[in-house]
Amino acid sequence: MxxxxxxxxxxxxxxxxxxxxxxxxxxxxxxxxxxxxxxxxxxxxxxxxxxxxxxxxxxxxxxxxxxxxxxxxxxxxxxxxxxxxxxxxxxxxxxxxxxxxxxxxRLPLKTNIEKTPTPGDTILLIEHLATTPVDAKQIQKWTRKDTILSMVLRYILNGWPSKCPNEEIRPYHSRKNELSSQDGCILWGGRVIIPQPGREAMLNELHQGHPGITRMKSLARSYIWWPGMDNDLELTVVNCYSCQENRKLPAEAPLHPWEYPSHPWSRIHIDFAGPFMNKSFLIMVDAYSKWIDIHVMNSTTSEATIAKLQQTFATHGLCDLIISDNGAAFTSKEFADYVKSNGIEHRTSAPWHPASNGCAERAVQSFKEGMKKIKEGTIQEKLNRFLFNYRITPQTTTGLAPSELLMKRKLKSRLDLVFPNIEKRVQERQQKQKHYHDKKSVNRQINVGQGVFARNFAIGSKIKWIPGEVIKQSGPLSFHIKLQDGRVIRRHIDHIRVRNFDCTNNENEEKCDNDSDLFEPEITIPISTPETEQPQIEKTSNMTEQMEPRYPKRIRKEPSHLKDFGYDVSNPKTGDLVAAPFENDTSWYRAKVMGVEGATLDLLYVDYGDSGYLPSNKVQRLRSEFEALPFQAIECNLAHVKPVGK
Incomplete structure (x- = not known):
């Protein structure tokens, strides 16, 4: 207390x-x-x-x-x-x-106790067995008559041998310390060992109500035992016709996936969904791209189904294989004749096994879940919204959106508006450059057949402008000019002046022997007239003569700092970096050669810094950056560039 x-x-x-x-x-x-x-x-x-x-x-x-x-x-x-x-x-x-x-x-009883008093749980067990078809007295009789159990009972009362006498005794010998006897019955712990004659009756008693194997074992282990009892219980359930007639489905077979098609719209899975929202829906899924087509159906007949298939095939073309369940619309003769006439193979899934057509069944589930979540709009509006979002969303199986696999392109959505417009940005930058450039420019008009003066870039010549006639416009601001000696050159409009008088008898005209345009093969433009022959461009070997200077020239030496990374500027290649003037500016700027056309270079200016040449380490950096700069390529003559490096 x-x-x-x-x-x-x-x-x-x-x-x-x-x-x-x-x-x-x-x-x-x-x-x-x-x-x-x-x-x-x-x-x-x-x-x-x-x-x-x-x-x-x-x-x-x-x-x-x-x-x-x-x-x-x-x-x-x-x-x-x-x-x-x-x-x-x-x-x-x-x-x-x-x-x-x-x-x-200190007050012991005078009488000797022959045996230990029986525990209460054992008494309860014996009393319970007495009310069953097999009672304790029968078990006692069967135990005395059984050859094996009578021997086990004798060992329990008189002691066990050190070694097991035979194999039939082994199940009991291994449990000898747990076996006991009570009123001629052998007990293993609290469980009565049933002799052979009473085992069939005990199995029938345990199977009253047709319990399963697990429940029968649990019940039997509370009362009885004999060697091999678990196996006998399993056979009782397996051989019971009523149990086998009403048992559950067996374990699922290993998954056998469909083969992945080799191209879009090769195999489609179709199924009906509904009635859902008071409507029926025909769902078609492309096995390659996971593209879904859904049609609202007023009826699910074969005729209505064929009409929707024709509507879909008009957009995507005929497929090779159709997979469906065993619905009446898909197993009718009318549907079979339609697919046969179009060269389409039709397969049906196993009856009452939706997983065989799992692609369509999963699409039905996704469709119903998506439609329930969309609250606003009519059924058709909800359907259109669901289909659009589904088709632009990447699939977990393929990793790409259905539209990308089926149409080979991404469908534009409102989400695309978040990306900056690169094309628009470049155009705005170019317009801004044009605006500042045009502040000091004059809009001039040059016509074909008009007399002009063209800039003379011949080395050592004092004549800056030579007369000619425009014979062709090769670009927005580029013209082909025929000189008085029959040669044809190309000049930018910035290097052309309008000529208002005739220079046919001008004796001061000099040849543009070093004009780089003469080396371009594509500018040889035939001009034939009834009276004159077609002029020919002189060969390079005849144009290499230099005019004698009228005064001594100073000796020009190449700077020593260009020797490490200079190259022959007379033979530039695409990708080389050069120093060139920009328009009318006298400073030198770094530019990348984007194209070579004879003596004309298409340059992309990659540096608007101070004048001078770049060290080799900066040249490498500019190489990796020039393509990201939105500058327009500008034509420049070979004579106007200097080497920078590669």
Whole structure:
């Protein structure tokens, strides 16, 4: 009690058997604890309990926080395992103070106990078996008559041999320490061992109500046992016609996926969805791109289905294979004639197995979920919105949007508006450059057949302008000019002046021997008239003569800092970096050669910094950056460029 006093609730005691009298004092004290625990098991199990003993060695032997000694006797170890199932605390109390238990031990019964009293759970089991078709008396008779069980019973009463006598005894010999006898019946723990004659009746009794294998085993293990009982229980259920007639589906077979098509719209899966939202829908899925087409159906007949297929095939073309279920619209003769006439193979899935047409079934599920989430609009508006979002969304299977795989392009959506327009940005930048450039420019008009002066770029010549006639406009600001000696050159409009008088007899005209345009093969333009022959451009070998200078020239030396990375500017290639003037500016700017056309270079200016040449390390950097700059390529003559590096 709370005040430390003892209030007995129940007493129990028994006399030791002849075998127990031979126990040592330690074993007798331990036996007393085990006897009390088993006697009051229904009250103690699952609750904290305090064990009081006047034998102090038991404190160290059965203390709850200490392991079982490895050198202890096997009997002590079994008792320690029994106590481990309880939530107990063992304490020591002197014998002089333990009078309530010590007094009973000094008043033994005069009669000898032939056997240990039967536990209550065993009595309950025997009484329960008495009400079954096979009762305890029958089991007792069958046990005495059974050759194996009678031998086992004799071993239980008289002791087991050290070795198993035969294989039939082995299942019992391995459990010899757990077998006991009660009223001529053999028990394994709390389970009665049923002889061979009563096993069939017990199986029928256990299968009352047709439980499954697991439930039958669970029920049988609470009452009975015999060698091979689990196998007999399984055979009972397997051989029961009623159980097999109403059992569940077997485990699913391994997944067998469809082969992936080699091209779009090769295999399509079709199915009906509905009634859904008071409508029926025909759903078609392309197995290659996962593209979905959905049609609202007023009826699900073969005629209506064929009409929607024709509408879809008019957009995407005929397919090679159609997969459907076994619906009436797909198995009719009318539908079979339609697919046969169009050279389409038709396959149906296994009846009542939607997973065989899983592509269409999954599309139906996605369609219904998407339509339920869209609240605004009519059914057709909701359908259009769902289809558009589905077709532009990348699929987890393919990793791409259905529109990209089927149409080889991405459908434009409002999400594309977030990307900046590169083309518009370049055009705006070019217009801005044109605006600043045109502030100091004059819009001039040059016509074909008009007399002009063309800029003379001949080295050493004092004549800057030579007369000619425009014979062709080769570009927005580029013209072909025929000189008075019959040669044809090309000049930008910035290098052309209008001529208002005739220069036919001008004796001061000089040849443009070093004009680079003469080396361009494509500017040889035939001009034939009835009176004159077609002029021919002189060969390069005849144009290499230099005019004698009228005054001494100073010697020009190439700067030493160009020797490391210079190259022959007379033979530039696409991708080379050069220094060139920009329009009318006298400074030098870095530019990249985008194209070579004879002596004319198409330059992309990549640097608008100060004049001068670039070190080799900066040249490499400009090479990787020039393509990102939105500058327009401008034509420039070879004579106007200087080397920078590669």
């Amino acid at each position: 709370d005040d430390g006093s003892d209030k007995p609730i129940a007493y129990t005691s028994r006399t030791l058997t002849s075998a127990e009298k031979n126990y040592s004092v330690l074993e007798k004290e331990s036996l007393a604890i085990i006897f009390g625990i088993k006697k009051f098991h229904q009250y103690l199990y699952g609750h904290p309990v305090t064990i009081i003993t006047d034998h102090k060695p038991l404190i160290g032997l059965f203390r709850e926080d200490k392991p079982i000694p490895t050198m202890a006797a096997s009997r002590i170890q079994r008792w320690a395992l029994t106590l481990a199932a309880y939530e107990y605390t063992i304490v020591y109390k002197e014998g002089s103070l333990n009078g309530n238990a010590d007094g009973l031990s």
